[in-house]
Amino acid sequence: MKYLAILLFALASNTISSQNMKKQKPLIIEKQGAFSAGGTVIKSEGTYDALKPWNEQQGGQTRHGDHADVFYQIPEKHKQKSMIFLHGYGQSRRSWQTTADGREGFSDIFLRKGYSVYLVDQPGRGDAGQTIKSAQVDAIPYDQTWFTQFRIGLYPNFNEGVQFPKDEKSLNNFFRMMTPNTGNVDEETIVNSLSAVFDQSGEGILFTHSAGGVPGWKTAIKNTHVKAIVAIEPGGFTFPEGEVPKGNRAGKGVPMHGFMKLTKIPIVVYFGDYIPKEETNAASLNFWRNVLATAKQWAKVVNHYGGDVTIVHLPEIGIKGNTHFIMSDLNNQEIATILNTWLHQKGLDN
């Protein structure tokens, strides 16, 4: 493939601090910081010589990798349960921190409501880039694939009425939120690191997006500090082994003993717009049609075993235009208000 270098237009000249801010009360932060959670250590054979630290043949060294990287903020008067945010495929904590057009993301919105927030980069992603298995990072142009897969539209067309900003600056910013895997990291490693985040955060509400969905269910199975899950368009669902719907790639089997833990916590799952009722000629839309159908089957199974899963397909409650990034779409404040009602109903907002 040959690439054409394209120069990027100058960014708008107004600076951040001079921008016309919608006046809100300031955030009152008691404590903030960053830490690593979980991970593994590997060691090379040989002997380390501190007098020649750059000797390439030198072994006897460790590498700490496969941890999660966490940025947290604890507001002055905080609720009992924290919120822990896990991004999806090709994304980092940026998914939750901000929006394509620079408004507040879900983590700031709920920080303002008094929740402590823990923003995770999973092992092999973003600031948690140090892994224990090597990888090749290929610089393949794929922006249009993601634009389409994320249901902003069928590129170059935006979906009609889409809750996504159409200006060039926002789209530029959105594409730059993608960040690659820096190592070969398996699902179990992600689950272990996320569970280690909950060991640090204490009891919390786990937010997952997209590919973060399945590690999210498995973290709730592993760690009792997960007291609720808010899943934004999760890519997969954990059924009891033997009860996975046949021929369904979005369904995964887990032992019944573990599955039952998902019936002990409230779970809400949100899906956006543009998911067709019937099979279409667009592969991305058929993909999400299958995922939504699986979500509904899964909710029935969890609830059959005594669980408390709510599937919210937003167009069905009159909210139109949402993409795969419901938490950062133009109407994310409205979505947060709806979610807030659910949190209150489930007694999660004390």
Added chain:
Amino acid sequence: MKYLAILLFALASNTISSQNMKKQKPLIIEKQGAFSAGGTVIKSEGTYDALKPWNEQQGGQTRHGDHADVFYQIPEKHKQKSMIFLHGYGQSRRSWQTTADGREGFSDIFLRKGYSVYLVDQPGRGDAGQTIKSAQVDAIPYDQTWFTQFRIGLYPNFNEGVQFPKDEKSLNNFFRMMTPNTGNVDEETIVNSLSAVFDQSGEGILFTHSAGGVPGWKTAIKNTHVKAIVAIEPGGFTFPEGEVPKGNRAGKGVPMHGFMKLTKIPIVVYFGDYIPKEETNAASLNFWRNVLATAKQWAKVVNHYGGDVTIVHLPEIGIKGNTHFIMSDLNNQEIATILNTWLHQKGLDN
């Protein structure tokens, strides 16, 4: 090389929010968020078909890469000049956000003093992982090399009186702050993206660490929004072409016209402890001995042309035990106080 997998001990069980916090006034944040700055776009030849977004042969797509990723916080009553923080080699913004033992890093310390802070992941690092040139990430065990190079000690020994926490949990956390390059990114790309950060932040004080040093000088040459530089053990120095000390790898030549811009702003450079006066048998110590000597030569040249460079070798003013990570060492509050005096003297704290 063969690796032995080592299980990591369980992390301490006390959670973040229950930890005994030293009571400080809360941070009052008027606005915070994240954005991308700078970068390039490449495009593949061919035609994109939105109906088959995962067709591997499909071209006609763009890739946005080589930007910086920025997290910023603006306090309620903020000073005129912002602070922009650039990490060193193998590091991310974590270098400035926190310390190995979880205390406040420089960015929080100065945020409390009223500065707006902009924390940068440079192109190909951390959350700015999407680049336009592919790379292989090799999972090589190198912790002991860094421990030594960063003058914590000659591993496994800690330097006597070192201002670095010696407990296992802190060291574990410190090693996990390393994060690799995700692409082949050259210095010019880093400078361009950092300059684009200043276009967004407005006038500011640039903090650089280690390998961030040279891109820092070049950003100040490029962008007049850089009103001062605080360099923590910069790895290199830009001399006028033809005036680079001979046989000195830490000195780089730039055209005189550009160099002269460095004479127009106040600059302070800090070096820590354990830099020997004479050549030793430890390669890492000789490395820093050369860098410090170059720094002193460079300051003379800049000041000769009318500049305002101060080199602070901390042991010479009675401050002992600092590593290469002066901004996160155990005495980082003391260092910040010293720096604060300099900021005040130079009229940068209005």
